[in-house]
Structure formats: structure tokens, C-alpha cells
Amino acid sequence: MSDLIRKLELDLRLIGMIAALAVIWVGFDVLTGGGFLTPRNLWNLSVQSASIAVMATGMVLVIVTRNIDLSVGSMLGFIGMIVGVTQAQILPQLWGFEHPATWIVAVVVGLVTGTAIGALQGFVVAYLNVSSFIVTLGGLLIWRGAAWWVTTGQTVAPLDRRFLPIGGGIEGAIGGSASWGLGIAAVLVAIAVQITIRRRRIGFGFTVRPVWAEAFIAALIALAILGATWVVNAYPLPVGVVRRMQAAAGAPEDAPLPFIAHGYAIPVLIAIGIGIAMTFLADRTRFGRYVFALGGNPEAAELSGINTRRVLMMVFALMGLLAGVSASIATARLQSATNATGTLDELYTIAAAVIGGTSLAGGTGTIYGAMLGAVVMQSLQSGMVLLGVDAPLQNIVVGIVLVAAVWLDTVYRRHVK
Template sequence: MSDTTTGTSANAPKKRSLFQQLEVDTRLLGMIGAFLLICIAFSIFTDGRFLSARNIFNLTIQTVSVAIMATGMVFIIVTRHIDLSVGAILAVCSATMGMVQAQWLPQALGFGSFWIAPLTIIAGLVVGTLIGVFNGWLVGYQGIPAFIVTLGGLLVWRNVAWYITGGQTIGPLDPTFLIFGGAEGTMGVTWSWIIGIAACLAAVYALWSARRSKLAHEFPVKPVWAEVALGVIFCAAILGFVWILNAYLIPEGRLERVFEARGEVMPEGYVEGHGLPISVLILILVAVVMTLVARKTRLGRYIFATGGNPDAAELSGINTKMLTVKVFAIMGFLCGLSAVVASARLTFHTNDIGTLDELRVIAAAVIGGTALSGGIGTIYGAILGALIMQSLQSGMGMVGVDAPLQNIVVGAVLVFAVLIDILYRKRWGGK
């Protein structure tokens, strides 16, 4: 009798706690909690201005450039490398695009040509990708440490950007190009709601598809009520974000100019919201693509396998040298894309564009949970890390904190985030 009881209990499935059933990411919850505390604290100190529709709109478009590069930095750090040149690559891409659209192409195609904006963007993306490939070749095939390659690149590319423009501020930029900067380019209220609803449907489908896949492979799944609650939270967050952006009204003077350009008179009392900035939409698309690459492709599996154990990855047949080139090429491409957003938001190219962005990008990835030891990192974590950093800087600026003290706080937060990461991995055995 005792033998039967023992055998039955030994074969019975181990009971999982509520947190295990819900598969709660405690690190993500911690980051979300920290972000909410930052928002509440600054909202109190600014009499609610921090959480106003206007400030949230500005906060999102200010975060985009660093967040886009942070998604690429996740892959770099996961493979146990570092890239200190991302700010300088952004600068040289911005300088190239500034000259292409302000001086070179207008001479060949004429001012106002439709092709100026697309050719300018292609030029910036190509320059960034080629620099990334060059960095990856030096690291992967020549064996030079990434720290040295990109530290040298920080100095080289920053000054190449200066020589391209002759040290001058370049502008005005093409009007079509400027729509990628944020304030000048938004989707409008109607299209923002359409995109928000589509995003909700996509989120619900992703949850349902993941649950079906787990059931098909007989993996444990969350309770149905937890899946439903998660879907409701996702949809509420998406639609709430769209509602806030739509609530930020376009200035009356700008609306009048729009109606005048059409040859119409603006109706009395007419108002219109900004809606979703195109730059934020670009970040969302980058996040989705990078997440799919990380989770659903062979390249993503190779990246995380190499970061977890480079020697074992190479012995298993992974071409780690070419993988390094690909990872740095992705980083270079994203630097070019960030240059589009950053220069369009500023409406011109300046010599100091992207200064210290390398530190902000690395900090965003690390605060978002990417392990400097390699093998661990998430795209959504890096974006949340960028948002936390930008919220800190924006909030401190609104309450009148001096710029040097702002940098001190950001540096302290970075060190604290690494400490928390170390303690977390010790507590959970590296999981």
C-alpha cells in the first residue's frame, strides 16, 4: 500500500504556484513598476504636466531614436560584444542624408523633387549598414575586440561626419523627409484608432496562437482567465495610448495654414488631434520585426546560442564570424534609421547630433534586462529601458534639475540596474 502511494505521488505532476502558472516575468513587472513610480512622482512635482497629452506625445517622439538603436544593441550585447560607435554612426548617416537632400540631389533633380526623400533615406541606411558590416568584419574575421573597434569608430565616424558637412549645420531638410520626425508627421485621429484596433487584434491573436502552440506540444499553459486578463490589459494599454495621443490637439495656427493651402476656410471651433506619430509607428514595426527575428528565425536562435556559449555554438557548426558581421550590420542599419528620425525631428543636421547616444543606447539595453555576460536579452525590455531613461531626463528637466545632475542620475541608474541584474541572477540561478 505504501509502495503504491509512493509511486503515485512520485509520478504525479508537480503542483505549480500561481506565479508559475501565470508565467509572470518578475523582471518585466519590476521595470513597469519603476516606470509607473517615475511617472507618478514627476506628475506630482509638475502639478500633472508630466502626464499631460502634450508631454506624453513629446516623450514618445524623443524616445524613438534611442529605442530603435537599443533593439540592435540587444543583439550586440547578447553575442558578448559592445558597440560604442552608434552615436557617431548616427551622426555620419545624418550628415550624409543632410548633404544629399539639401545640396547634392537638388542640383541634379531640382528642388521639391519627389525622389529626394526616398533616395536620401536609402543613402543613410546604406551608409549605416556598410559601416556596420565593416565593424563586424574587423571584429569577426580579424579578431579585434569590439570594444577597440567601436571605440576607434566613435572618434573616426564622428569626425568623418564633420568633414562631410564642413562643420556646418545643414538645412532646411526636404518637407517629405520631415514627416518621419514626429511632430510634423502624424497619422491623424481616424488612422490612429484604426492602427490601435488592428494592434489589439494582433495582440489577441498572438496570445491565442501561443496558447494553441503550447497545447499542441503538451506544454503547460496559463489559466484561461489569465490569458483573457492579459489580452484585456494589452488592449486597454494600446487604446489608452492612442486616446492620449489623439487628445493632444494640433495648434489652431497650423490648422489654419493647412486649410489655406487647400484653398478652404477653417470652420469656427474646428479642432483636430495629432494622433500616432509616424516615428513611433516606425519604432513599433522595428520592435515587431526584431522580436520575430529573435524568437522565430534561425538567425535569432544562432545569436542567443552564440551568446550563451560561443565555443559550443562554433563546434555545432554555427559560423560565428559571419554571425558577428550580420549582427553589426543590423546595428548599422538601425543607426541609419535612427538618423532619419533624429534629424527629421530636429528639422536639420547638426554636428552634435547623436552625442552620448552610445551610452544611452547601452544603458537602455542593460536597464531593460540584457545581460552584459551575453545570452540573455529582450527587445521589449530595451524599449522600456529607453522609455524609463527618457522619462527620467524629461521629468528632471521639467522640475528644473540641471543637466549635469541629470547625467549623474542616469549614470547612477545604469549602475543600479546592473547591480539588480546581478542580484536577480544570483537569486534565480541565472534564469
């Protein structure tokens, strides 16, 4: 088995996380009498995981630099309130309701706000030498209070109808045909990338996997993508929605209702796109190398000529930008901006990064691991909700899982050394 894993060049942590996720899914499916592993629940699970997964990709870089950001949940709530007020109160005074550009301007305002907040906190950490724990702990309190002051605690609704698909829902999915097309295209791109990487490694004289191992990995990737596509296409639109669609198309009232699939949800596609972009940023760019160098050995990184202060500030600014993306997703999913949005999201974001293999000692972490960690965290929460577990007990379980993940990380590193 060890020889097989070595030839396939598989990440042992990734295998362990997938195995743990499989145990969680099967366990909850048994406990719920088959109610967990259904297309409907898995589709909802993917949508609910999107917001945390996006922020977890940024938290990886923050923790890699030996820092922490405790304010992401409060930032999400504050930015979400800004996005809601912008499209529901400010812009309608300029050009009226349901203007085509309203949702675009609102999202841009949210992204700019998030980037500015992250840069401000990063400046204090990097240039004023204040501990990131203290700075972001203060930010947790400041931005949660600021979210309340924006509307004195009032919920902002309704939001622009063009904005709502960002959060998923009935109009927030791309449909069955588009999902199959996207899935097949993703498989072809993944195989092409795998072939390109193999040719480049051969060109540089590096060792490569055996051909059968490459084919096995490609088959696993294709199976995962097409399997996910089949699941999201097995979840149909509600009967009432299909009936309204038929009526709008002029079909008779007694006409048979067709099966119309949801397909991939838009927030899930956003999260996947950001995951790919962040992976490229971390693994293939100079900035990503600087981040890992800073986390591995800050003194050596500075002596080698890296502007460590600027890199650190940029990492926090990037975290703020991703919090802005998550704020748009979460606000659109709730179809309103509330003062409670994002509460405890900092816990789930940090837990997702740590469970995904990001070391709190810095220098080590993967984007895909953090996103898979977000799915693990949301699976625990979703399964406990289906079982009717009270919220306090849910928090206890999440806390135990987080502590256990850190302990396992410590044991793993001691074993590797």
C-alpha cells in the same frame, strides 16, 4: 501572488520595469505640479524615445554576443550628415529641389552607409579578433570626426519637406481616426496571435495558461493599446495650424475651430514596427537562435557548426542598419543635419538595453525590455528638463541609474542561481 504570477506566466523583470516606470511618471508628475502626465508631454516623450528605442533593439543582440558598440551615437551623427547632404546638396543638382524621390534615395543612402559601417566594424571584431570595445571606441572618434569633415562643421538645412514627417512634428502624425483604426486593428491582431500561440502549444502537448489567465492578459494588452491611442488623440494640433487648415479649406475666418488630434507619431510607429520585426528575428529565426547560442557559449556554438564569425559580423551590420534608421528619425526631428546629432546617444542606447534586462555577461536579453528601457531613460531626461535640472546633473543621474541597473542585474542572477 507568486502563484498568480506563475499562472499568468509574467516576466518578473517586465513587471519590475513597468512598476519603476510608473513610479518615475507619478513622481515627476507630482514634482512638476501635474505637468508630466499630460497628453502633450507623453506624445513628445514617445517621439523623443523612438530614435534610442530603435538602436536599443540592435544593441540587445550586440550585448547578447558578449560584445559592445560604443560608436552608435557617432554613427548616427555621421549617417545623419550624409542623409542631409544627399537630399539638400547632391540630389538637387540632378533633378532639382523637392523631387518626390529625393527623401527616399536619401534614406536608402543612409541605411546602406550604416550597414556598411557596421559590417566593417563587425569584420574587424570577428575576423581580425580585435576587441569590440577598442574597435567601436575607435569608431566613436572616427565617425564623429568624419561627420565634421562632411561639411566642415556646418549645419545642413533646409531638408526635403517629404522627409520631415519621419521625425514627427505637426505633419509627422497620422491623425485621430487613423490612430483609432490602427489601435483597434492592433488589439484584434494581438488577440489573434495569442489564440494562435495557445493552439500551437496545445497541439505540441505543452502546458498552457488557464482560460481566465489568457483573457486577463488579452484585456491588459487591449487596455494598454487603446489607452495609448486615447492619449495621443487627446493632444490637439496647435490653434494656428488648425486655423491655417481651415483657411486653406475656404472656411470663414470667424468659423469655430474644430479639435484635430495628432494621433500616433510616424517615428513611434517606425520604432514599434522595428521592435516587432526584431523580436521575430530574435525569437523565431535561425539567425536569432545562433546569436543567443553564440552569447551563451561561444565554444559550443562553434563546435555545433555555427559560423560564429559571420554571425557576429552580421550582428554589427544589423546594428549599423538600425543606426541608419535612427539617424533618419533624429535628423528629420531636428529638421537639419548637425555635427552634434547623436552626442551621448551611445550612453542612452547601452543603458536602455541593460535596464531592459540584457546581461553584459551575454546570452540573455529581450527586445521589448530594451525598448521599455529607452522609455525609462527618456522619461528621466524629460522629467529633469521639466524640473529645470542642468545637463551635467542629468548625466550624473543617468550614470547612477546605469550602474544601479547593472548591480540589480547581478543581484537578480545570483538570486535565480
